[in-house]
Amino acid sequence: MLKTLAVIVAFLVPTAVQAQKRIISHEDVWLMHRIGDPALSPDGKHAVFSVTEPSYDSEETASDLWIVATDGSAGPRRLTASRGAESGAIFSPDGKSLAFSTKREGDEADQVYLLPLDGGEARRITNLSSNASSLQFRPDGKAILFQTMLAAGARSIEEHDDRTDREKERKDTARAYDTFPVRFWNFYLDGREPAILVQELDAATPTVIPVAPLRGSFNPTGGGENLSPVWTPDGTGIVFQATANRDRAMFEEIETALYRVPAAGGSPQRLTPPGASFTSPRFSPDGRSLYAHESRNSTEKQIYFVTRLARMSGPDWKNVSIVSTSWDRSVGGFAVSADSRSLYVEAEDDGSVKVFRFPSEGGAPELAYAPASGGLSGLDAAGAVMVAKHSASTDPGQIVRLNPAGKDTTPLTELNRDRLAELELPAPEHFWFTARNGKRIHSVLVPPPSIEAGKTYPLVVFPHGGPNAMSADAFSLRWNYHLLTSPGYYLLMTNYTGSTGFGEKFTDDIERDVLRGPALEILEAIAEAEKNHPQIDLTRQAAVGASYGGYLMNWFNSTTTQFQCLVNHAGAVNNESQYGVNDGGLSRELRMGAPIWETGKGQWFDQSPIRFSSVWKTPMLITQGELDYRVPLSESMTTFKLLQRLKVPTRLVLFPDEGHWILKGPNSRRHMEEVLAWLGKYLQQRGRATSESF
Numbered sequence: 001m002l003k004t005l006a007v008i009v010a011f012l013v014p015t016a017v018q019a020q021k022r023i024i025s026h027e028d029v030w031l032m033h034r035i036g037d038p039a040l041s042p043d044g045k046h047a048v049f050s051v052t053e054p055s056y057d058s059e060e061t062a063s064d065l066w067i068v069a070t071d072g073s074a075g076p077r078r079l080t081a082s083r084g085a086e087s088g089a090i091f092s093p094d095g096k097s098l099a100f101s102t103k104r105e106g107d108e109a110d111q112v113y114l115l116p117l118d119g120g121e122a123r124r125i126t127n128l129s130s131n132a133s134s135l136q137f138r139p140d141g142k143a144i145l146f147q148t149m150l151a152a153g154a155r156s157i158e159e160h161d162d163r164t165d166r167e168k169e170r171k172d173t174a175r176a177y178d179t180f181p182v183r184f185w186n187f188y189l190d191g192r193e194p195a196i197l198v199q200e201l202d203a204a205t206p207t208v209i210p211v212a213p214l215r216g217s218f219n220p221t222g223g224g225e226n227l228s229p230v231w232t233p234d235g236t237g238i239v240f241q242a243t244a245n246r247d248r249a250m251f252e253e254i255e256t257a258l259y260r261v262p263a264a265g266g267s268p269q270r271l272t273p274p275g276a277s278f279t280s281p282r283f284s285p286d287g288r289s290l291y292a293h294e295s296r297n298s299t300e301k302q303i304y305f306v307t308r309l310a311r312m313s314g315p316d317w318k319n320v321s322i323v324s325t326s327w328d329r330s331v332g333g334f335a336v337s338a339d340s341r342s343l344y345v346e347a348e349d350d351g352s353v354k355v356f357r358f359p360s361e362g363g364a365p366e367l368a369y370a371p372a373s374g375g376l377s378g379l380d381a382a383g384a385v386m387v388a389k390h391s392a393s394t395d396p397g398q399i400v401r402l403n404p405a406g407k408d409t410t411p412l413t414e415l416n417r418d419r420l421a422e423l424e425l426p427a428p429e430h431f432w433f434t435a436r437n438g439k440r441i442h443s444v445l446v447p448p449p450s451i452e453a454g455k456t457y458p459l460v461v462f463p464h465g466g467p468n469a470m471s472a473d474a475f476s477l478r479w480n481y482h483l484l485t486s487p488g489y490y491l492l493m494t495n496y497t498g499s500t501g502f503g504e505k506f507t508d509d510i511e512r513d514v515l516r517g518p519a520l521e522i523l524e525a526i527a528e529a530e531k532n533h534p535q536i537d538l539t540r541q542a543a544v545g546a547s548y549g550g551y552l553m554n555w556f557n558s559t560t561t562q563f564q565c566l567v568n569h570a571g572a573v574n575n576e577s578q579y580g581v582n583d584g585g586l587s588r589e590l591r592m593g594a595p596i597w598e599t600g601k602g603q604w605f606d607q608s609p610i611r612f613s614s615v616w617k618t619p620m621l622i623t624q625g626e627l628d629y630r631v632p633l634s635e636s637m638t639t640f641k642l643l644q645r646l647k648v649p650t651r652l653v654l655f656p657d658e659g660h661w662i663l664k665g666p667n668s669r670r671h672m673e674e675v676l677a678w679l680g681k682y683l684q685q686r687g688r689a690t691s692e693s694f
Contacts (some may be wrong), residue, residue, distance in 0.1 A: 005247075005417075006659040007615060010179075015471055016324070019533075020424060020653075021225065021422060021423060021424040022422055022424060022425055023423075023449045023483045023486045023664045024407065024423050024424070024425065024449075024486055024498055025042060025484055025486075025676070026482070026483060026668070026672050026673075027669075028419060028423060029056055029480045029483055029625060030054055030477065030665055030669065031055070031413075032396050032416045032420075033052060033053055033054070033209070033396075033415050033416055034051070034052040034053075034054065034391075034397070035049055035050070035051055035052075035389060035396070035398065035399060035401065035413065035415055036049050036050035036051070036052075036087075036223040036378075036398045037049065037378025037380070037388075038380055038387045038388070038389065039089055039090055039091065039380060039398050039445060040070070040091070040380045040382035040383075040385060041091045041095045041382060042091055042093060042094070042095045042382055042383075043095055043382065043383050044070060044338075044381075044382040044383030044384060044385030045069065045070060045071070045383075045385075046067050046068065046069055046070060046095075047067070047068055047070055047380075047399060048065055048066070048067045048079070048089050048091070048098060048389045049065070049066055049067075049068075049089075049389075049399055050063050050065055050085070050086060050087065050089070051063065051064060051065075051067070051078075051415070052085070053068050054301025054665065055665070056665035056666050056669070057665075058664065058665070059619075061085075061428075061535060062083070062085075062304065063085035063086065063114075064080045064081055064082070064086065065078075065079040065080045065089055065098070065100065065632060066078050066079060067117075067605060068412045068413065069400050069412075070387060070412065072401070072410055072412060073547050076399075076412070076413055076600060079098070079117075079411065080115070080122065081254065082104055083104070083105070084103045084104045084105075084107075085102060085103075085140045085632075086100045086101070086102040086113075086462065087100065087101055087102065087110075087133070087362075087387075088100055088101050088133055088134065088135050090135050090136065090137060090630050091137075092141045093137055093140070094138060094141055095117075095677065096116065096117055096118065096601050097114055097115060097116050098114070098117060099112060099114050099115075099123075099135050099137065099144055100112075100113055100114070100115070100117045100135065101131070101133055101135060101146070101496065103131075104124070104642070107124070107310055108128070108129050109128055109129055109130050109132070110131040110132050110133065111124050111127065111132055111657040112124070112125050112126040112132045112144060112146060112199060113124045113125065113533070114201070114327065120193025121343075122659075123676065124456045125144070125201060126146075126199055126206060126291070127205075128148060128157065129160070129161055129271070130148045130150065130160070130165060130192075131148060131149070131224065131250075131685065132146045132197075133146060133147055133224070133310075133577075134147045134226070134227065134228060134229060135604060136145055136230055136231055137231075138198075138228060138231055138235045138263075139231060139233065139234070139235045140146070140235055141506050142200065142201055142202075143198055143200045143201060144198070144199050144201070145198045145199075145229055145231065145238060145263075146196075146197055146199070146207075146229075147194060147195065147196050147197070147216075147224075147226075147227050147229055148194075148195055148197060148224075148294065149192040149193065149194060149195070149224040149225065149274075150192060150193055150194075150195045151164050151167065151192060151193075152191040152192060152193055153193075153212075154167055154208075154271045155193075155208060155210055156191075156208055157205060157206070157208065158494075164234070168355055168621060175190075177187060177246075179247035179514040179583060180249050180250045181246070181249055181583055181585060182237075183583050183629045184218045184220070184583045184629065185208065185218070185220045185583065185628075185629060185659055185660055186625070186627045186628060186629060186658075186659025186660060187627075187629075187659075188240055192224070193212050193225060194211065194214075194215060194225040194226075194227050194242075195208055195209070195210075195211065195212075195214040195441070196208075196209040196211055196227060196229050196238060196240060196262060196276075197209065199258070201501065207265075209238060209261055209265060209366070210239065210261075210265070210581070211227065211242060211259070211261065211268055213244070214242035214243065214244055214259065214353055214433055215242060215243050215244075215246045216228075216241070216242055216243070217241065217243065217256055217279065218385075220660075221581065226238040226241070227241060227242060228280055228281060229284060230239050230259070230281050230282065231263075232283070232523060232671075233283055233287030235263065235564070236262065236263055236264075237261065237263055237270070238260070238261050238263055238491075239258050239281045239283075239317075240258070240261070240268075240281070240678055241256050241258055241259075241260070241278065241279045241280070241281060241292075242256065242257065242259055242260055242268075242358075243255060243257070244257065247491050247654055248586030249586065250586060251336050251586060251587050251609055253297045253298060253586060253587075254380050254660055255274065255275075255276070255277050255297070256277040256278060256279050257270050257271070257272045257274075257277070257553075258270070258271045258272045258278045258281055258290075258292060258312075258319075259276055260316065264495050266557055268300040269316070271316065272292075272310075272320060273291075273319055273320060274500055275296065275297055276294050276295060276296045276297060277294070277295045277296075277297075277428050278292045278293065278294055279292060280293045280334075281295045282336065284336045284338040284340040284360065285326055285336060285338055285339075285340050285417065286339075286448050288312050288313060288340065289312065289313050289317075289336075289340065289586050290311070290312040290313070290603060291309060291310065291311055291312070291323070291336065291343070292310050292312070292332065293307050293308070293309065293310070293311075293331060294307065294308045294309070294310040294322065295307050295308075295567065296308075298409065302508055303508060303511040303529050303590050303591065303655065303660075304468060304504065304507045304508040304510075304666065305336055305439060305504060305508075305510060306328065306329060306330040306331075306504045306507075307330040307331050308322050308324045308325065308327070308330075308331060308334075309322070309323040309324045309331045309334060309343065309345060309358070310322055310323065310539055311323050311360070311361065311362070320372075321361070321362060322362065323343060323344050323359075323360070323361070323363075324345075324358060324362070324365065325362065326364070327365055327501045328387070328500075328504050329347045329348065329349055329365075329503075329527065330347060330358075330500060331345045331346075331347060331563060332345065332346035332347055332348070332353070332377075333345070333346040333378060333379045333481050334346070334379065335375060335379045335380055335381035336360070336381065336385055337381060337388060338381070338382070338383050339362075340362050341359070341442060341660060342357055342358070342359065342360060343357065343359075343360055344356070344357055344358075344368060344379060344381065344386060344402075344404075345357075345365075345379075345503075346356065346375075346376055346377060346379050346388075346391060348470050348472070348500050348501030349493070349501050350473055350502065351430055351444065351470065351471070351473075351495060351501065352370065352371065352374075352375055352441045352472055352499060352501075353369045353371075353374075353376055353377065353472065354367060354368075354369060354371070354375070354376070355367075355368045355369040355370075355376055355388075355402065356368055357584050366369065367407070368402070368404050368407060369402055369407050369408070369409065370402070370407070370634050371390060371392075371409075371551055372397070373389055373392045373394070373427060373473050374393070374394075374472075374473050374475075375390070375391070375392070375472055375473070375474065376388040376389065376400075376402075377391070379388050379402075382530050385401065385402070386402040387399060387400065387401050387402065387408055387412070388400060388402060388409075389473050390409060390411075391474065392473050392474065393427075393428055393446065393473050393474060393475055393476075393481045393482065394420070394425040394482075395416070395420060396415070396416060396475045396673065397415070397474065397475065398411050398412070398413045398414065399413045400412060401414045405593055409491055419495060422492065423482070424448045424449040424450060425449075426446065426448070426449065426482075426485075427473075428444045428445065428446045428448075428473045428481070429444070429445045429447070430443070430444055430445075430473075431443055431445065431529070431532060433524070433526070433528040435520075435521050435524050436520075436524065436686055437497075437517065437520075437521070439497060439506070439521070441494060441495065441496065441521050441524070441525060442494075442495045442498075442502065443471075443492060443493060443494040443495065443525045443528070444472065444473065444492075444494075444495075444500075445490060445491070445492055445529055445533070446482065446484075446490070446491040446493075446494045447482045447487050447490060447533075448485050448487070448488045448489055448490060449486060449488070451480070451535060456535050456536070456537035456542035457488055457489060457490055457527065457535055457536060457537060457540065457685040458488070458489045458490070458537055458542065458679075459488045459489065459490045459491075459492060459529070459530075459536050459537070459538065459540070459541050459542075459544070460480065460484055460485070460490070460492070460541075460679060460683075461482075461492050461494075461526060461541065461542070461543040461544070461563075462484065462491055462492065462493050462543075462544045462545070463491075463493065463494060463496060463518070463543075463545050463548075463549045463552055464493065464495075464499070464548075464549060465498075465545070465546050465547030465548040465549045465550075466498070466547070467496075467498040467499070467512075467514075467546050467548040467648070468498060468500050468507055468520070469499065469500060469501070470500045470501045471493035471494065471497050471499070472501075473494050473592065478546075478661055478662060478663075478668065479544075479546065480672075481493075483672060483676075484675075486545070486677075487651070487676060487679070487680055487683075489679070489683065490529070490533065490536050492525060492526060492529050494521060494525040496510075496517075496518035496519075496521045496522055496524045497509045497510050497513070497518050497521060498510025498511075498518055503526075505685075507686050510604070511550075511591055511593075512591075512593060513607075514591060514592075514602075514603050514607050515603075515607045515609075516550065516552065516553070516554040516555075516607060518552065518692050519552060519555050519556060519559065519560075519587065522552075523562070526541070526562075528536070538562075540564060540683045540684075541562055541563050541564060542563055542564055542565050542566065542567070542679050542682060542683055543556055543563045543566050543567070544566075544567040544569075544675065544679075545566075545567070545568060545569070545571060546569035546570055546571070547569070547570050547571065547630070547631060547660065548571075549571070549591070550568040550569050550571020550572070550631070551571045551572045551573075551609070551631075552568065552571070553566045553571050553620065554568065554573045554609035554610075554613075554639060555566040555570070555607075555612075556618070557609070557613075557618050557620065558612030558613065558615060558616065558649060559612070561618060563618050563619055564618075564619075564682040564683060565619045565620065565621070565678060565679065565681070565682035566616060566619070566620040566621070566624070567621045567675055567678060567679070568621070568622050568623070568636070568639065569619055569623045569624070569625070569662075570628055570630070570631040570635075570636065570638070570660055571622075571631065571635065572609075572631050572638070572680060573608075573609050573610050573613075573634045573635050573639045573642070574608055574609075574635065574638060575592060575604050575607070575608040576596060576604060576608070577634060577635065577638065578631065578632075578635055579592075579596055581629075581632045581634055581635075582629065582630055582631060582632060583629045584630075586603040591603075592604050610642070613642045613646075616642065616646050616648055617646075617648060617673040618648070619648060619649035619650065619682060620639070620643055620648070620649075620650055620651075621650075621651045621674060621675065622636050622639055622640050622650065622651070622652045622653070622672060623652075623653045623654075623655070623657030623662070623675075624636040624652075624653075624654055624655070624658045625635075625654075625655045625660060625661070625662060626654055626655065626657075626658070627657065627658060627659040628655045628658070628659050628660045629659070629660075630659075630660045631660065633654070635692070637652075640652045649650050650672070651678065653670075653671070653674050655667050655671070671678035675678065
């Protein structure tokens with residue numbers, strides 16, 4: 001594929017004055033360049049990041065590494081130009097080279113490559129039949145650890161290759177399992193095991209560091225299991241995250257613990273105590289502290305807990321304390337300051353993603369940065385420099401430098417500047433109201449591309465999935481806000497009870513009221529939005545939801561007739577049947593409040609949309625990926641059959657090669673064409689303006 005100069009132009013050409021802005025299209029959404037999270041050089045002077053140049057033809061999509069000076073003295077420049085997408089780029093300890101993984105011509109899988117920054121081509125330093133990921137330089141810079149997936153029982157590359165070859169010779173296609181789980185998100189578990197490997201830069205083959213029978217946490221995109229390995233500060237050991245009880249997922253909560261294993265080989269030793277999961281290990285620059293995310297196990301009275309930041313210290317880092325112990329927000333990405341005295345954390349807070357500062361040994365948080373729009377991700381720190389990616393519904397993302405003293409940021413890139421300048425992208429509005437249940441509820445309202453005086457506009461309601469997630473000012477490829485409003489609609493997204501970023505209790509409250517309460521809050525938000533925006537036409541309403549949001553669509557059809565139509569992507573309809581076929585374990589039972597065989601207890605029946613389906617009247621578009629094992633095809637098929645039985649106008653659109661999310665370019669375009677056509681069909685006519693209760 002010939003490389004274009006599109007990215008260079010986006011960075012360097014001044015924005016032309018636009019006579020008139022235009023409405024966004026799916027091509028705009030899909031083809032805008034996408035920026036990855038930044039990684040800093042050891043001295044903090046440079047940040048490296050990926051830039052993807054998308055295409056509807058996956059073979060034509062390109063992704064390369066770019067580098068930028070963090071002081072803003074020079075614009076970004078491209079480092080690589082190849083067919084293979086590079087990922088996981090890291091600087092060597094001396095800052096003179098980059099390591100990354102990619103699959104280039106002749107490679108069987110993603111390999112580890114080393115690129116000198118003073119000139120020259122990248123050279124491959126591994127030659128494996130399985131993908132390499134999660135790269136980490138040893139502190140002396142002479143070796144790289146990474147993780148891969150090996151054939152069950154393999155303790156060397158040779159054993160892995162031999163077992164893989166024998167597996168290929170099998171004539172049958174059977175899968176056999178003795179314990180749960182069997183599959184996850186969009187792939188079946190195949191018996192391979194996560195492994196940590198160490199590649200000396202001057203050696204021919206890597207050394208396998210055994211961690212079996214421990215397992216990594218699942219990667220929802222099907223990329224294997226995540227161990228998140230890191231070197232100990234002296235380079236003699238490796239700390240990683242793993243589970244020891246995954247085969248008991250149907251009757252125990254799965255715990256992820258941190259383990260330490262000698263780099264020379266040996267038995268992994270558990271570092272963290274039971275009763276909680278610990279993930280994302282990271283050492284402080286002074287090597288005295290090990291930090292990680294901590295998530296407590298469910299109890300009879302509480303299911304959801306915020307993710308806290310844990311600090312491990314002392315001999316072998318076994319003294320565990322909680323840095324954010326009194327904070328009622330979940331810790332996201334985090335970085336440790338150069339002097340190891342401060343921690344900077346990303347956190348969802350009241351409808352936005354902000355950055356907070358904590359003393360390294362714990363204490364009260366201090367707001368370090370609150371974006372005027374959008375939010376931050378990919379926080380990284382080195383020296384006295386902090387960088388992150390800032391994105392919003394009006395911008396897919398830019399690399400920025402954070403300035404804690406001024407609590408502001410300096411942009412380091414201007415990706416997609418010209419294309420964005422052409423588009424009519426109204427800024428989202430945030431509003432709060434007090435619901436009848438006494439709770440303060442936050443919502444995001446996106447206006448139509450243009451509003452004319454004296455004209456009214458339909459409303460599309462779009463609750464987030466999860467349900468433990470948050471609607472915010474964010475850019476989405478799958479459900480782009482401005483694409484949904486492009487025909488001339490208002491878009492309302494309400495952070496109902498169960499949403500994250502509003503306190504632990506607020507999020508946990510959904511666990512015993514999984515549908516009824518959140519649905520009522522959304523309906524109240526509709527009335528509140530119209531009160532503040534009288535140009536919203538409540539005789540033309542629609543609701544769109546995916547995953548948990550699709551589950552809500554079935555509940556709306558069971559409890560109200562105020563919507564002219566519904567769009568349901570991968571939404572559950574029957575609590576019992578979804579329990580039997582989805583990829584989850586004990587968590588579904590905990591949420592429902594009782595074992596499934598205890599008839600009449602919990603929410604198995606009381607809040608299952610199928611039990612109320614006799615009153616369904618609202619036309620529904622149903623979309624579904626056939627490889628979805630989180631909310632499997634059987635749920636959408638059941639919804640479709642019930643609506644057909646009731647003679648309700650229905651359309652079912654299936655994607656045989658997609659999972660829980662519609663991710664492929666041509667499928668994404670078709671999906672949004674179907675959604676917008678369905679909304680247009682029903683929102684052009686005036687209909688019911690108020691809810692009818694059943």
